[in-house]
Amino acid sequence: FGQMPVLGNVFNRETEMDGGPFTVLRADNNLGSSRPYAATHGAGYRGVYDLANPDASRFIIAMGESGNVFSPHYDDLLKVWAKYGYVAIPVTPDAVAKIAVHKFTLEPEATGARASN
Numbered sequence: 001f002g003q004m005p006v007l008g009n010v011f012n013r014e015t016e017m018d019g020g021p022f023t024v025l026r027a028d029n030n031l032g033s034s035r036p037y038a039a040t041h042g043a044g045y046r047g048v049y050d051l052a053n054p055d056a057s058r059f060i061i062a063m064g065e066s067g068n069v070f071s072p073h074y075d076d077l078l079k080v081w082a083k084y085g086y087v088a089i090p091v092t093p094d095a096v097a098k099i100a101v102h103k104f105t106l107e108p109e110a111t112g113a114r115a116s117n
Helices: 007-011 078-082 093-099
Strands: 027-029 039-042 045-048 058-061
Touching (some): 058 078
């Protein structure tokens, strides 16, 4: 949708960032375009994995946690990504329990409680 008139303004997000084709924040450009120094494509995900302590690993995606353009989380990580920031995602049960805001439990259907067609 980014190249379509009107829709491009709804879906596209831009931010200033350091980097270029030969840096850690790798992004390429198209010098022959009307915006020769705009980053046209690059890594959308970065991860630093600590195999000795998985809870110390750090991650970031370029846009946000939601693919829904109307969600406040559609682009809430863009500025963090552009400034080399990261977020932690705990994986061990104790670390998850410490920061959990909600708990969602899935339980199997009770025996004999199947819906009839």
